[in-house]
Amino acid sequence: MIETELTDDGEIKIHCPFCGRRTHNEVGDISECEHLYYVGISETNDPMFDRGDALSDLDPDDDWPFDHLKNKLSDQFLCFSLHTPAPGTMHFYLIYEIKP
């Protein structure tokens, strides 16, 4: 998985890099496109969006979803990792599938 880390300053707007659709908005509504694969927040096992049942082989006692996905997904997947500025600890991430 290719990861791009960004700081979430509250103004950041993420669009799908492949089709240009804005896949989530400020209130957390998800707008799907064919590339969107997974949307999640750190330290919860409940994804906001999960197209591929990506956590079906997660052992929740052993791994966080983000670490699991990072290890599991090939470089056919691109992840935007948004971190809240210090001292925040929230980590929001959107994963897109790179389609040929």
Ligand SMILES: [Zn+2]
């Ligand atoms: Zn797209």
